[in-house]
Amino acid sequence: MTSQGKLKVGVLGATGTVGQRFILQLSNHPEFELVALGASASSAGNPYKDAVAGRWKQVQPIPGNVQDMPVKACEPEHFKECAVVFSGLDSTPAGPIEAAFRAANLRVFSNAKNYRRDPLCPLVVPLVNPDHFAIIPHQKAQMQPQLDKGFIITNANCSTTGVVVPFKALEEAFGPLETILVTTMQAISGSGYPGVSSLDILDNVVPYISGEEEKIEWETAKILGGLKDNNTAFDLHENSPLAVSAHCNRVPVIDGHLASVSVRFAKRPAPSPEQVKEAFAKYTCEAQKLGCPSAPQIAITVNEEADRPQPRLDRDWQNGAGVNVGRIRKCSVLDIKFTSLVNNVMLGAATSSVLNAEIALRKGYLS
């Protein structure tokens, strides 16, 4: 803990796109103090501003207190003093590095995909299922040797995050969903930097994002499901079969994943569009109740205008920490259809990890 009573935290993959967002969120955080930055071996030893030169692609400049922080290799010894380590690593290095950090008894909040399907790791969208943290004691106990602090908590894929928040609100209000059909229109920032070539996306839509549809289809069930067996396993929504089908498209939008969604409820008759709208509007999540500083005031903002939400106009609402929905209406094939928007670089990435850590702090998982 620092002299201001803040928890010391570190960021892995600090020079990457997600790492840059972590830095912006943590450089002036009321509860966390950023004390360690990790990047590839080639960057290690340099001041952050040099390590990231030519790759800092944020509208805000590099925070003054971070510019000269030394970048370290992603090795646990450099992060010993951190109560929390946030990982913005690419999936290739993330697997072994995150495991090594946990093995060194460090707490990892990861944005990488590697441990999302791990039967011991919670996959937590902070506005949806922080109750899944309850598997953490079991995760620690299963390690060899057992750990008293170290764990890995992952957050969801950015496009999954954008739809699972309204799905949770629907299940909470009306019981289980039965089928979900999602078509996404995803921003280029979802692919990192340099990511999508401009020649591929200007005046174009690319109807394919590798692995993305599978992520939405699989992650949704884990997130919407509960824990079982005395908090030692995930039930993957098994009590009520859930079929999810996704079409993923890349569009020439900088930030903000939009989704056209149709759902069918198990409950008959299905709720009306007005009831659904009301359920969205009144949905409140634990992060809000716990007073987390990065939580949105409104978890799901219901847009009333016929043509909203729109990525450019709505992605920065509430600093991108909530979800926007609109166009709630009857679906003649399933029950209800609507449009959903998530800021993929905020709630869809760094904000989720930071919020998860804020919730974990409040629930005692960081002590």
Place this chain on the structure above:
Amino acid sequence: MTSQGKLKVGVLGATGTVGQRFILQLSNHPEFELVALGASASSAGNPYKDAVAGRWKQVQPIPGNVQDMPVKACEPEHFKECAVVFSGLDSTPAGPIEAAFRAANLRVFSNAKNYRRDPLCPLVVPLVNPDHFAIIPHQKAQMQPQLDKGFIITNANCSTTGVVVPFKALEEAFGPLETILVTTMQAISGSGYPGVSSLDILDNVVPYISGEEEKIEWETAKILGGLKDNNTAFDLHENSPLAVSAHCNRVPVIDGHLASVSVRFAKRPAPSPEQVKEAFAKYTCEAQKLGCPSAPQIAITVNEEADRPQPRLDRDWQNGAGVNVGRIRKCSVLDIKFTSLVNNVMLGAATSSVLNAEIALRKGYLS
């Protein structure tokens, strides 16, 4: 008929976006000769190049033989010599003008929406249902007074056109579809000129296009359905209930409407993705069999690459006269899902009308 044995044709709404496309398609057509151009009263009397000044937004220049053609008011007397009149009129003037032309015993092939739902007017996608022309004798007979030549044939909404061609191929191969869920990502040119403000669409997606979802949902049933009552009425697919649900989005793409589509067949078990792919590839339409000059060589091009079709790369294939599909795979909610692309300004608009006229010529409706 002209000295070269071509049929004389005219274009209504000649200065608009669709009218410009008609002109490009007709200025060097092997069977039709463009002899009359109609536009608003304020343009009438001017040479075409002056009437359209500042609004010609085509990559190709105004054809030399059209530049100095005089623009006329949209009144039947100026089009008397035309065997066919193509209408690219906006819907506001289209209703009464097209009716007046028919009443003057002229044949109208219209791209406007006004008569698409008319119980006497065929709604024909040339690659799908030119058999609906068979209602024409009944349409003429119902007029007061009865007509020996005049009729109105409409083509479909641009986004409907892009999906109904693959649907037809599926129904031909596997019997009736039961449910269809379509999410479109539509080009800005679908909205005409000036149309969509750049401030609304740059770095953005607009999840709403007025009236578009209803058009897809309604038109699909009329087009895929047949005729009944001795060719005096449309059956609207009534023998096999068909539920269609559409989400329509505007994306920053110049030309080419992309759709993410999921379908369920009445037939159980449903065909496999491989069977569907084969059905698409072998689908051949009457326009091809009749040797229409504007028909595509391949009605439905099946793209094998994982990330195709794409608007920018595939919209001009075959001069935009066919449909491209790809990503044919199982849908875990309905049966099969795939991506479909139509060039909205070509097959989705002017090419459809011209092809309809070419088919009508071959089937004897223009004599």
Place this chain on the structure above:
Amino acid sequence: MTSQGKLKVGVLGATGTVGQRFILQLSNHPEFELVALGASASSAGNPYKDAVAGRWKQVQPIPGNVQDMPVKACEPEHFKECAVVFSGLDSTPAGPIEAAFRAANLRVFSNAKNYRRDPLCPLVVPLVNPDHFAIIPHQKAQMQPQLDKGFIITNANCSTTGVVVPFKALEEAFGPLETILVTTMQAISGSGYPGVSSLDILDNVVPYISGEEEKIEWETAKILGGLKDNNTAFDLHENSPLAVSAHCNRVPVIDGHLASVSVRFAKRPAPSPEQVKEAFAKYTCEAQKLGCPSAPQIAITVNEEADRPQPRLDRDWQNGAGVNVGRIRKCSVLDIKFTSLVNNVMLGAATSSVLNAEIALRKGYLS
């Protein structure tokens, strides 16, 4: 004055693009309180949120305290209590309305072009020439009848603003400029809403903006020049001939006008790039010295990276209140060349008017 000691202010053209920016800047201003909104007669009588429905195109929502403010017709009687009236009117209505407001003894700070060339009206870029306010007593005295309060102060065209700030810094440091060659790449928001059609600008550059080149060429001389004849006339830089040539282009950028600039100094030898860079960096303007709340901390930010400033990354720096420059180097035709960026909707429009009023307040012109 309000109970909080703020000056009451109004906005003309409140539903337009510039008017919306005025509202965002004034809804929470430390010195001004927004009490009156004017728009076209058709909007008058409605709450602001209804009057602007479908046209509010800002990332921020309509401020809560403005949503239900009644919109009034642009007539002086409705603005009597206002110490300052900001005009975001289009040029067509701006001429007579602004004159009528002045005649009613009201103070008008206008973003419209109508009175920029008026020999009695200061054309003030707040970071450059607030000394021109000294003509105000003469302006009032020339009115029939003489006015004790009413006047019109204009700010410059958005693209002029972006280059005249660095020009002022150069003249202050090195004496008069002799020739200026400016090529602009201007954002679509400079044209208002709906403004530029997406079909005109997507995947395109339009090498023409009506009247823009003339504005840059003429306004620069008035702004960089001084007052003469005992503060009763503008000298238009007449003591040192200044040739300005502009090429104006529209590019597919939402906000932020970029300019490639080459200049030649009267002084020989010309300053070096290093000297120019230093002159930019140390330039401080009166708005800063007076402590105006809307003034930037740094008037001219010098970007050191080879590829900056860029519109998307740098336009929101300092809330768009300053100018960014970069790529300062020798020009083999003139002396020095560099790149300049201004946020056209902020310093290039509403921020200039608000800053002018803040300066005027401090210099006693509002009492």
Place this chain on the structure above:
Amino acid sequence: MTSQGKLKVGVLGATGTVGQRFILQLSNHPEFELVALGASASSAGNPYKDAVAGRWKQVQPIPGNVQDMPVKACEPEHFKECAVVFSGLDSTPAGPIEAAFRAANLRVFSNAKNYRRDPLCPLVVPLVNPDHFAIIPHQKAQMQPQLDKGFIITNANCSTTGVVVPFKALEEAFGPLETILVTTMQAISGSGYPGVSSLDILDNVVPYISGEEEKIEWETAKILGGLKDNNTAFDLHENSPLAVSAHCNRVPVIDGHLASVSVRFAKRPAPSPEQVKEAFAKYTCEAQKLGCPSAPQIAITVNEEADRPQPRLDRDWQNGAGVNVGRIRKCSVLDIKFTSLVNNVMLGAATSSVLNAEIALRKGYLS
């Protein structure tokens, strides 16, 4: 020579962006027959369609006769039968490979930058200075051992090409230019694939392209200059000093480099805009006179509309083989200003090399 009497030709760098354009231009050329494709060692041995899989980014599909052509390593032995070898190589491999091909007595027409400044290699824009081919005998003679066939001819940088054609027309009509100030707005395709990241260019302009300004400034003098010393050296415009200054910007445009240009003539008084317009319109180049199949009908198309040329609307005019100009008017700093457009992937790249070879064929350099 082939059985149809065509010259056999090869392409180096066949899988790259420029190589793909060469293939499209050569797959159905009336005088050349494409018989050999060279690419990196890793591609060698594969059919072209496999070697280029995932990287073919052209609107046209891979020509049928090229799909299964085997790709070879870029070694002279595989190209022995080629009368001409076109090089679309990146600059890194281009230097040694092109030298090796020349040393093997092969004729290389290169789009790479490596030999543009070589004192023995002509830098030829086919619409401007094919008279520079006259140095070829000297180039061959200087090789060790002397060559009877092998040489290297380069074409210019894409942005240089777009301005040097109008400059040549001006010098031909009015004598030497004295100063030139060029600001370019360049398309993303100029940077190859994947090239410019979409995150860098969407809603943005990047005011820097590495090395580009120097290329324009240096190449212009070589191209506009003549030969000296009995056709053994380039005079680099030395008889009349020419100062060129360039600002280069990258804009979100797919194809087509636009330039805002100001020029000053040595001749006083300078020609009027009308005279300049006439000089552009009547300019005819040797490629046209010789009847080259890839030559444009009009070398410089003068656009009369106030807002043309525009990249999207004008880049494909004449298959991109000519240059478009517009907005010809007085410059208050230099003499005349105008806008110029070149299709950077056509005349700015592959078309130049092909045209150079067509001219060389007609002038006897290929026998």
